[in-house]
Amino acid sequence: MKIRPFKPNDRKAIIRLTKGAFPQSYLYKVCTKKQADDIFIHWAKELLKDPKSKTFVAYQSEVVGFISISPFKKYWRVALLIVDERYRGQGIGTALVRETQKHTRALFVKTQKDSVGAKTYEKAGFELIIYNAIYKWGKL
Numbered sequence: 001m002k003i004r005p006f007k008p009n010d011r012k013a014i015i016r017l018t019k020g021a022f023p024q025s026y027l028y029k030v031c032t033k034k035q036a037d038d039i040f041i042h043w044a045k046e047l048l049k050d051p052k053s054k055t056f057v058a059y060q061s062e063v064v065g066f067i068s069i070s071p072f073k074k075y076w077r078v079a080l081l082i083v084d085e086r087y088r089g090q091g092i093g094t095a096l097v098r099e100t101q102k103h104t105r106a107l108f109v110k111t112q113k114d115s116v117g118a119k120t121y122e123k124a125g126f127e128l129i130i131y132n133a134i135y136k137w138g139k140l
């Protein structure tokens, strides 16, 4: 597996990977599956268009994962990190985070505390900075 900066030809693969990558998101409770998929895909497309954001892809014979980061104040923030379901658990997510750290001075992410994402960032050396227990209120 190798990691390199995003090329325009990777766009299709990134959209494929983004579709359905966050089934745990509340969006799938408040929207149809198609609407929720479209929101995440729109987000990925916006990141790819944004000249300030950076995306790196992991590839073998095909693109198997990617990470997109965006500048946020004095820092960089991980906006999206997705590994193809068929290739998870092989260290690709951790390798993508580590590669990104080489290109940034200060990198952070906001994620749920007990998620696979959080475990991946911890494995790549991230430490918990702030933990706010936020109660979301609403009527679904």
Ligand SMILES: CC(C)(COP(=O)(O)OP(=O)(O)OC[C@H]1O[C@@H](n2cnc3c(N)ncnc32)[C@H](O)[C@@H]1OP(=O)(O)O)[C@@H](O)C(=O)NCCC(=O)NCCS
Pocket: 021, 022, 080, 081, 082, 083, 084, 087, 088, 089, 090, 091, 092, 093, 094, 095, 109, 110, 111, 116, 117, 118, 119, 120, 123
């Ligand atoms: C999060 C994600 C990118 C991790 O990718 P990955 O290539 O599987 O990550 P790694 O193989 O480097 O695993 C990192 C750690 O995550 C945890 N992990 C990985 N797969 C797991 C699984 N199926 N169940 C539980 N924990 C798991 C483990 O702690 C693992 O470390 P370990 O191998 O030392 O035990 C991938 O699961 C994914 O794309 N998820 C959907 C999108 C998402 O949630 N992105 C993060 C948003 S913040």
